[in-house]
Amino acid sequence: MVDVVFLGLSVLTVGSALFALESREIIYGAISLAISLLGIAGFFILLDSPFVAMFQITVYVGAVAVLVIFIVMLVRTQSLFTTNEDRGRRIAGLIFSLLMMIGIGVVLFSSEFSRVEFSPLMENIVDKIGNEMLTYYSIPFILLGLTLAGSIIGALSLARREDIDSQSKISSGSQYENTYLDKQTKEQV
């Protein structure tokens, strides 16, 4: 039973990861990436760590995939549909990634990993995670929060348009621009 689920999940994950990179329209690629991340969450559930699986679904499928889809919709350019990649580079990439996979795979399969069994099931996983987060990992936890806040503020200030102010000051003829300016000055006061 677990083997059937495992096989299905691996086919789903690997197939949708490939489709995310090779699909013709990038919006389908974004949705396919979300499905691949869901497959990874399924692996986490198979590995008896439901808390991390729920975190994965919340962060990746809930936030990151939606963010990527928004960006794809904002960036409507012709280069989303045309793929101009040279043949030599594609063959080189294929050969390199295959070599990497085969190399690591040979090392792993010749090692002792292929005969390893799982250790018995852990209990009270969420309790343990909470305890560790608030005791041993408390400082990295705070630093992680600061990093997230900093990155989000940085992303907001990076993506902000600086030319809106100057544009509205130059062409203040139309009704809309006037109201916009009035609102701005009121806010400043």
Add this chain to the structure above:
Amino acid sequence: MAELINFVTVSIILIGIGVYGLIVKHNAIRMIFAIEIIANAANLNLIAFSRYLGDIQGQIFALFAIAIAAAEVAVGLAIIIIAYRLYKEIDVTEYKHLRG
């Protein structure tokens, strides 16, 4: 029961797909996809070894890694938005001003 080596194999395949995407693709958004796939393969490895060793630390490390990857995606997509505004293009070979 599926064994540890199976999960590690899936992880290796995903890392290979991600490296292929990073090498071949010129599209900046697809490169972000490839980075996401590689990060998730690493997380899968962490969780598999945590389950095999019966130790909780791998899961905590995976939680940190997921949060950091989310921050990285936010900043990367903001950079793509700016580059699109400057060049009207998301092909990374067109970003010539970054060349040394």
